[in-house]
Amino acid sequence: MSKARVIVLSVVHQGLTKAEAARKFDVSWQWVHTLVTRYETGGLDALEPRSRRPHASSTSTPEHVRTRIIALRQQLTTDGLDAGPVTIAWHLDQEHLPVPSTSTIRRILHTAGLITPEPKKRPKSSYLRFEAHQPNETWQSDFTHWPLADGTDVEILNWLDDHSRMLLSCTAHDRVTGPDVVSTFTATTNTHGLPASTLTDNGTVYTARFTGGKNAFEYLLAALGIQQKNGHPYHPQTQGKIERFHQTLKRWLASQPPAATIAELQTQLDQFRVIYNERRPHRALDRLTPAQAYAATIKAHPNPNTLSAHYRVRFDTVDRFGKLTLRRAGNLHHLGIGHNHAGTAVLILVDETSATVTHLDTGEILSIHHIEPDRKYWRDQTKEPGRWPGSS
Template sequence: MSKARVAVMKIVSKQLTVTAAAAEYGFSRRHLHRLLARYRDGGLDAVEPRSRAPHTSPQRTADEVRERILQLRAELIGNGLDAGPVTIAWHLEQENLQAPSTSTIRRTLHTAGLITPEPRKRPRSSYLRFQAAQPNETWQSDFTHWRLADGTDIEILNWLDDHSRYLLSCTAHRPVTGDDVVTSFLTATERHGIPASTLTDNGRVYTARFGGGRNAFEYLLPLLGVTQKNGSPSHPQTQGKIERFHQTLKRWLTARPAADTLTELQTQLDAFREHYNEHRPHRALNRQTPGQAFRATPKALPAQARTPGHYRIRYDLVGTGGKVSLRRAGRMHHLGIGYHHRGTRILALADDTTVTVIALHTGEILSTHTIDPTRSYWRNNEKTPGRWPRASSRET
């Protein structure tokens, strides 16, 4: 029995006066008279201490908002999308609802049992973050594995802008080849401009430097004035943004029916790219979408700035007559490379005005040709072919 009840009962039964009860039980006379009034109105139960908490709180999260938080959590997870407090707050704002603080959203999710504790997860504060200052300053690239409905292994090749996380290209292959890397890169440059640098791992499709040579991608970048960077071997953290992006991509694909064909998977990837770039807020971008961040800042240019345009590549062998044939606009043209280069495997890179021919095994520029649609034979403009400078392989 509480002390307040005992004091009131002693006074009511006339065992103690109000003054004596106040002295014995440590209450003020004023408070004892208040308790006696409660007793007369509601009996002994009314004597018990009452909560001092306010009946209403202007800061309390509205029931409508609390329910929508839980609904958004379920909807976003069901669609394979990020569903953390920052993302949920962004969606509430888009729906013109008063979004509470992220700590309140986290507390609401935790109370509902929707957060799985990860005590061994490394804290974000322990990471040293790097971000390019401008769009097109650095493009990261890598590919990841996925499976079709019948179990066929597919490789998905991605290009991601380091500054904005804008997904420049996302294509499915079986498997990814060096030609796919070059083609997807050139397609991305036509749409978004030429980057100042690229950052990749040391996969053979990106670099052949550990094998003592160079591949097509390494020949292409110096021609466009692009600096090539490769991460340290066995250190994927250097390409951390593209590695983390693969988690987002796979979570989204997992939430959808498995594609039956490569074409069907590509359709899914195109839909994902549109959603990721334009409709998904990014926590690292202060809840901007990658598309907003990519378009908000002037783009960086290569050290040797070149005008973006359409580039066409072709692999071939120099014929026995020292020539290579190239079809352009429905007409066959012949490029004079040189008789002493017959049998050499070459890479031909053509833009709107010039075709540059490079020997694949040495990196030597064999010839350059001015495009003249009126002529069938294009002479070699390189009277003294020179060695093309090796692409930078600076480890980051």
């Protein structure tokens, strides 16, 4: 029996006064009075030791903030977006609410049963993280698969800025081809400028180096002074940022109604690009959005010693006579490619002095034409002088 119970029983049942009980048990009269009062109010159970913890804490998270943290977790998860403590803290700040520490947010989510325990992960300190120092220093590109509502497999081609994680381009295709890579790349450069380098895997839409040649994309990069970097075969970690991005993209798409057509999927991708770039903080960017990080630093550029001051890219198909037509300064000029290339899809790269025609699928240089503004026909400078390509 506890000492408190013995003191109370000695007063209540043995008839000791409170002062006598205090002297007998070597405690203060006030303490004996407190114990007797507790007994009279709640019985013997009221004599058990009580916590000294205050009933309220001035530093505790307000209830309306707790409620909002839980609501944000549920809302972001339903939307297929990142719902971790860092992201929730960013949203609280955007809503001008008090922002607890991320550890406090994590405890609130854990108490609410909204955190699923995961196996112990590899420590972050064990990773070697590579990051470009400036926007446009390196663009990563890759494509991934996604099904339409009827199960048809389509491919999504992405261009991602390595420094800021800015999603520069996100397009849906029946199947990603070399021309798709070139056209999306040139469209992206028209909006965001030229990158200093690109980083991709060794897919044939990006490189033909394993077949001993160059494809249209490689030739275009070389002509623009852009360094091309390719990851080691069977080592996707080199393109880790875009590989991780694909997880984020697919998690968001999975929360949307299945798209019935490529056009509907493209509408969803356009919506996602705005959300990803402007309405979602990135934990690796110290709570900045990719758009904020992309705009915060001066942009990198290709090597100025190899970059043409002016260039134009055009896609065309060689006609049945083996010729192409090119408009320059308001005048039409004809390029002889050769009858044997009739019907071939080509890329034409025009700079200040020449127009170079390459096979769009293989990257093979088909002809090089020196720009002669006063001449209607530009002959292939790589062919024998005085002969029209394909003529006998």
